[in-house]
Amino acid sequence: xxxxxxxxxxxxxxxLSGQGVSWAGSGLLLPRGFRAAAAEAGLRGKRLDCALLxxxxxxxxxxxxxxxxxxxxxVLLCLRxxxxxxxxxxxxxxxxxxxxxxxxxxxxxxxxxxxxASLLACEPEQVLVASTGVIGQPLPVEKIERVLPQLWDSLGxxxxxxxxxxxxxxxxxxxxxxxxxxxxxGAVAIGGVAKGAGMIHPQLATMLAFLTTDARVPxxxxxxxxxxxxxxxxxxxxxxxxxxxxxxxLLLANGASGVALQTDEDRRRFRAGLLAVCTSLARQIVxxxxxxxxxxxxxxxxxxxxxxxxxVGKCIAQSLLVKTAIAGGDANWGRIVSAAGASGVVxxxxxxCLSLDGVTVFxxxxxxxxxxxxxxxxxxxxxxxxxxxxxxxxxxxxxYTCDLTEEYVRxxxxxxx
Amino acid sequence: xxxxxxxxxxxxxxxLSGQGVSWAGSGLLLPRGFRAAAAEAGLRGKRLDCALLxxxxxxxxxxxxxxxxxxxxxVLLCLRxxxxxxxxxxxxxxxxxxxxxxxxxxxxxxxxxxxxASLLACEPEQVLVASTGVIGQPLPVEKIERVLPQLWDSLGxxxxxxxxxxxxxxxxxxxxxxxxxxxxxGAVAIGGVAKGAGMIHPQLATMLAFLTTDARVPxxxxxxxxxxxxxxxxxxxxxxxxxxxxxxxLLLANGASGVALQTDEDRRRFRAGLLAVCTSLARQIVxxxxxxxxxxxxxxxxxxxxxxxxxVGKCIAQSLLVKTAIAGGDANWGRIVSAAGASGVVxxxxxxCLSLDGVTVFxxxxxxxxxxxxxxxxxxxxxxxxxxxxxxxxxxxxxYTCDLTEEYVRxxxxxxx
Numbered sequence: 001x002x003x004x005x006x007x008x009x010x011x012x013x014x015x016l017s018g019q020g021v022s023w024a025g026s027g028l029l030l031p032r033g034f035r036a037a038a039a040e041a042g043l044r045g046k047r048l049d050c051a052l053l054x055x056x057x058x059x060x061x062x063x064x065x066x067x068x069x070x071x072x073x074x075v076l077l078c079l080r081x082x083x084x085x086x087x088x089x090x091x092x093x094x095x096x097x098x099x100x101x102x103x104x105x106x107x108x109x110x111x112x113x114x115x116x117a118s119l120l121a122c123e124p125e126q127v128l129v130a131s132t133g134v135i136g137q138p139l140p141v142e143k144i145e146r147v148l149p150q151l152w153d154s155l156g157x158x159x160x161x162x163x164x165x166x167x168x169x170x171x172x173x174x175x176x177x178x179x180x181x182x183x184x185x186g187a188v189a190i191g192g193v194a195k196g197a198g199m200i201h202p203q204l205a206t207m208l209a210f211l212t213t214d215a216r217v218p219x220x221x222x223x224x225x226x227x228x229x230x231x232x233x234x235x236x237x238x239x240x241x242x243x244x245x246x247x248x249x250l251l252l253a254n255g256a257s258g259v260a261l262q263t264d265e266d267r268r269r270f271r272a273g274l275l276a277v278c279t280s281l282a283r284q285i286v287x288x289x290x291x292x293x294x295x296x297x298x299x300x301x302x303x304x305x306x307x308x309x310x311x312v313g314k315c316i317a318q319s320l321l322v323k324t325a326i327a328g329g330d331a332n333w334g335r336i337v338s339a340a341g342a343s344g345v346v347x348x349x350x351x352x353c354l355s356l357d358g359v360t361v362f363x364x365x366x367x368x369x370x371x372x373x374x375x376x377x378x379x380x381x382x383x384x385x386x387x388x389x390x391x392x393x394x395x396x397x398x399x400y401t402c403d404l405t406e407e408y409v410r411x412x413x414x415x416x417x
Numbered sequence: 418x419x420x421x422x423x424x425x426x427x428x429x430x431x432x433l434s435g436q437g438v439s440w441a442g443s444g445l446l447l448p449r450g451f452r453a454a455a456a457e458a459g460l461r462g463k464r465l466d467c468a469l470l471x472x473x474x475x476x477x478x479x480x481x482x483x484x485x486x487x488x489x490x491x492v493l494l495c496l497r498x499x500x501x502x503x504x505x506x507x508x509x510x511x512x513x514x515x516x517x518x519x520x521x522x523x524x525x526x527x528x529x530x531x532x533x534a535s536l537l538a539c540e541p542e543q544v545l546v547a548s549t550g551v552i553g554q555p556l557p558v559e560k561i562e563r564v565l566p567q568l569w570d571s572l573g574x575x576x577x578x579x580x581x582x583x584x585x586x587x588x589x590x591x592x593x594x595x596x597x598x599x600x601x602x603g604a605v606a607i608g609g610v611a612k613g614a615g616m617i618h619p620q621l622a623t624m625l626a627f628l629t630t631d632a633r634v635p636x637x638x639x640x641x642x643x644x645x646x647x648x649x650x651x652x653x654x655x656x657x658x659x660x661x662x663x664x665x666x667l668l669l670a671n672g673a674s675g676v677a678l679q680t681d682e683d684r685r686r687f688r689a690g691l692l693a694v695c696t697s698l699a700r701q702i703v704x705x706x707x708x709x710x711x712x713x714x715x716x717x718x719x720x721x722x723x724x725x726x727x728x729v730g731k732c733i734a735q736s737l738l739v740k741t742a743i744a745g746g747d748a749n750w751g752r753i754v755s756a757a758g759a760s761g762v763v764x765x766x767x768x769x770c771l772s773l774d775g776v777t778v779f780x781x782x783x784x785x786x787x788x789x790x791x792x793x794x795x796x797x798x799x800x801x802x803x804x805x806x807x808x809x810x811x812x813x814x815x816x817y818t819c820d821l822t823e824e825y826v827r828x829x830x831x832x833x834x
Contacts, residue, residue: 068759341485405830409741409744
């Protein structure tokens with residue numbers, strides 16, 4: 001297992017800090033009043049696979065979940081509780097998704113939550129659960145229950161990175177990010193962890209991500225802020241176009257800083273901080289896509305509206321032919337133009353321009369001759385930039401993905417064995 | 418390069434013959450009045466890469482083309498001519514797609530057509546062209562012109578298989594099929610060749626397919642019959658979800674048999690014969706998908722309407738996680754249920770049933786325990802059958818695809834080099 005992503009500007013973009021927002025370093029920060037722990041429950045060999053997050057005081061909660069019709073039991077449980085009951089704790093396991101497990105699966109999820117509620121002396125409805133792993137296997141509740149006391153005893157503010165490690169499946173690195181936000185009443189923190197790797201797709205609140213803040217945010221604002229932040233981040237990444245039964249993004253605000261959002265500038269800064277954390281986590285997910293060797297930024301400009309730009313960007317990001325060409329370091333721009341043309345968005349092919357890693361290869365419907373030595377530099381680095389101008393308007397959108405390698409196939413051909 | 422697909426019942430399904438329709442063997446049959454030839458033009462090393470099809474008498478024509486907004490020059494040329502001018506000849510090249518080549522590309526396509534027209538002493542509008550290969554490179558017209566006299570001199574009814582070989586790119590086998598249809602006025606033939614391998618996707622008239630018949634069919638019927646036949650065949654297959662700039666299906670009817678469709682039964686038989694040829698070619702395409710080791714039949718039943726069944730089937734067929742699991746011989750049914758749930762079609766997950774290779778693994782929202790020895794047999798053979806019952810109605814649809822292997826990535830990472 002590799003260390004967390006360092007201070008790479010792809011993951012901690014400088015433009016997202018400043019103006020009252022600053023990156024809090026790469027060590028995971030748990031905001032005041034939150035504590036975490038992780039343990040080996042034996043769900044997937046000898047590794048951290050079970051994690052607990054506790055808020056010392058009741059917290060507001062907001063969530064965005066998979067739009068898959070087939071929702072895992074923990075998602076169904078969260079949908080009933082998020083935003084409706086004051087949050088106290090979250091239990092997450094990897095190895096078993098607890099999806100397609102019928103009413104028994106829901107009972108299992110409720111049982112895990114109830115055990116934590118009794119330790120915390122709170123209502124069961126104040127506990128949330130999340131799972132990730134193989135679909136269709138029953139949740140081994142006894143194994144999880146066995147480690148709950150150990151989790152409970154080892155809770156600490158410095159255990160966030162262990163938490164991030166425990167929710168990993170095929171991820172090679174834990175994913176975490178945190179910012180400080182200066183508000184008029186003082187500084188607040190926003191932290192987050194995520195897991196991704198496969199089954200990552202836009203048009204969904206993709207993968208698992210858990211965000212925490214010690215700011216005091218009214219419940220009605222929390223869901224709005226989360227929805228806003230998810231669209232250009234977790235909803236604008238794709239690894240393989242597959243959408244999970246378990247995708248969950250939670251945002252928890254416990255107010256432990258005592259600092260509220262008092263002014264419009266406070267609200268602006270808080271949203272900027274939340275966007276920064278979500279952007280970092282989303283980019284960490286694509287960079288650690290299953291088998292990925294390159295991270296890909298697809299910037300669509302000149303669209304009639306942002307939705308169309310997003311649609312074109314996603315279509316390019318999902319093209320296996322584009323993704324395999326990038327894996328091979330082949331600047332096969334025809335595949336990119338073709339993918340854009342198949343997006344369903346109407347544009348004039350005679351007006352579009354395409355640049356790859358800053359080199360214009362296609363302009364106004366015609367190829368641009370590129371010297372071989374320049375072409376050889378395209379797609380050679382670890383970060384690939386695709387910029388497509390549609391010539392229809394002034395809207396833009398950015399989508400993130402990774403390349404598709406033989407390693408992706410190897411991982412997924414034998415995931416259960 | 419391998420031999421054509423033999424008499425395997427996957428490619429020549431017995432249920433599609435009978436009732437006046439019989440398979441015409443695996444050697445390609447060119448109906449009366451059609452002649453073909455193939456040559457090495459040097460577009461892609463030393464191999465057949467340029468082909469000519471001629472109808473001795475003017476023929477009716479129908480076509481279905483890519484819905485990609487970015488259409489290659491030969492597609493634009495065909496769109497102007499098909500069904501509007503009596504057909505005399507078709508020139509096809511592999512190696513260069515003549516797509517994204519601007520007005521020069523269209524001029525190049527027109528020039529090739531004009532040269533054939535002068536040999537045939539017909540109007541240029543009576544000649545169609547098709548191309549397949551790398552996008553964005555100029556069509557080497559001189560190389561094609563250089564072999565046109567040779568093509569012209571070697572035209573013959575027995576050259577259909579060479580024609581099928583010349584249009585291949587990453588295909589490992591030529592694809593051809595033919596039937597005899599007994600009509601009230603006598604027997605007519607329907608033949609066809611196709612190329613596929615990559616950039617194969619539903620919701621499009623996928624890949625290149627050229628169908629010929631010596632039946633006498635009115636122009637207004639020809640397009641109707643072709644549209645009907647394309648939907649459950651070429652529009653119900655997928656290899657990689659990518660859609661091409663060059664996809665073309667042409668149906669040419671020269672009436673050389675002197676036999677017309679006189680009765681409703683004649684029309685029924687002719688349509689059955691056309692469906693048989695298209696089915697065979699479509700299945701040959703997925704079986705020869707880039708890097709494919711298994712062919713996959715996805716049968717959706719119990720849908721509210723056929724369109725919804727098709728949508729669910731396509732979503733499963735496009736899931737990389739499903740396709741890689743099949744490659745690994747892993748009966749990971751959770752991925753199939755999840756892909757169905759992400760299709761956008763509404764059904765009750767508690768009512769669905771799923772069988773894999775005849776073994777029920779999921780029933781009414783719950784896993785079915787399967788003995789390990791039975792589970793090991795699932796996905797072990799060369800043809801994989803996925804049957805999903807949605808519990809919503811009585812409509813059904815069948816989609817065909819192949820598995821996704823590391824070889825697919827290898828082929829596409831370095832396609833141009």
